[in-house]
Amino acid sequence: MCKMKIMKTVEKVPGGLMLVPLFLGALIQTFAPLSGEFFGSFTNGLLTGTVPILAVWFFCMGAGISLKSTGIVLRKSGTLVVTKIAVAWVVAIVAAQFLPEGGIQSGLFAGMSVLTLVAAMDMTNGGLYAALMQQYGTKEEAGAFVLMSLESGPLMTMVILGSTGLAVFEPQAFIGAVLPFLIGFILGNIDPDCREFFGRATQTMIPFFGLALGFSIDLGVILQTGIAGILLGVAVIIITGIPLVLADKFIGGGDGTAGIAASSTAGAAVANPMIIATMIPEFMPIAEAATALIAASVIVTSIIVPIITAYWSQTMKQRNRPGDQQMVGKEGPPSSL
Template sequence: MKIKQTLDKIPGGIMLIPLLLGATLNTFAPGTAEYYGGFTKGIITGTVPILAVWFFCIGASINLRATGTVLRKSGVLVVTKIAVAWLVALLAAHLIPEHGIQAGMLAGLSTLAIVSAMDMTNGGLYASLMNQYGTKEESGAFVLMSIESGPLMTMVILGAAGLASFQGHHFVGAILPFLIGFALGNLDPDLKEFFSKATGTLIPFFGFALGNTINFSVIIDTGLLGILLGLAVIVITGIPLIFADKWLAGGNGTAGVAASSTAGAAVANPMIIAQMNPDFAAIAPSATALVATCVIVTAILVPILTALYSKRFSVKEETRIDPVQAKARRA
């Protein structure tokens, strides 16, 4: 059976399919982890430790001597994504009550939910899409996108917007595994090679574990609001990312579309932040549900939009170069 080959044909399939399998299991058999216990429970419920190990390995894989193209591409996308989330947070802080909207059609919406949904790109999905529709350098931009992973950037944005304060050791704890991996990987090339191999291997495992934090009923629970927030993530972050990719990173905008998703890891951010700052405890459950819906919505739509955008741009580019040659390529 060519299972891996089949997964590779699906945009972001190596993460998306395990995530959907995990969500299916959690939706229809939510007691599976407790029933079997042991290592089975560890794989199903191990979101945080698996992500911690993945974050460490990602740090080890980043080379200080990375090419300028990769650094420019990834830096532009990361900074743009974070800047947009920060600006949205500033605006939301003035329009949304501190503890979120409590009634009406927008009940459950909070700045915590918005920032968590917008500030992290699904790196695995991005890498898979750019392997299919982009260049090697664009795919390599995934390395610096890892800086967004975990609650650190969400904490920074909320703090910068004056919405929360965190103890210094919380910031250190959020990024320490990444920094240790980064240091070891750059001190010893053998360790870099050793740990780097695990970054791809761990993707389906944390995809499955993250899926087990999602229940498909959240789409019903969050209703139209969750779906609209997912669409807003694509539009509000995607448009600036497209222009940033074209104007600053030297791309054609495809990488910007591919980066306009919500990371699966973002589902855990509201609860993690609530543990660090109890002021968010009351709104963390609704924020988690909304972010989970955003993960599902963007994981489905972003690959489709990336494929459509890439196809349309490629046709225009080929036509400008040589109409006869372009026709032959498409034949």
């Protein structure tokens, strides 16, 4: 019997566990938009159940986070998380002065809005960061992804939009957005068995909400975001990367490598525009295009950030080895690994 390496193939795609099902859902929506209604029942729930699927995912994510972390991990985590959120907050204030209140709704940059920019910039791809720091950093730096999980979900995007006056959320909306996460977090920390049991489901849920998110997107919109999506991804790396490098060097005690590794867009950010649009209908006209733009940013940053991180790490290590610098002039540059 022929065995297919589907999982390994999907994992080779940057952010593939999220993005491959998302594009599959977009294909279904584009060519068979009535599939959910036609089949009904569980199939319809699977294709249209973005919110309940995400609710379970947030709960399991919270359950998987442990309070037991070293001071170094907390320092590094706090520095990167606060910097990323602060940069997104500043971007929101500045962008609000230039972009229409409802965002750009047509043309090459359709979907570009304050919501799009904030959602793309305020969340780091924790899995990508941890993998990079395991290779180019220390165990403590790799462990910094623990607090990065707190960025996940729409809460910080809501806080930024609300604090800048760009959106008004009722208090219960904030509580409702974070409550599943908090309940999971509490359970996971009072009972290690709960943390282990629910924590295992975090990765499992990703393809399911990716599929449901994709089913809300017309593939034509994704194709239209080509250039804009690439530019958004590059902008995320530059605009968040520079402050993150400086914060890592002067506050976190690192050499900037962790800052570069954190300058990505999280796959979970793809869900934020649609979730927030359900709370504030004014965002609904741009939510679909914003979702596609952020999906493109996830891909772009997932490809570029590892390359820049590797180059930066190698450069920093060479600078910190004076003996190697002296040998360069006599025997040529040291061989790269």
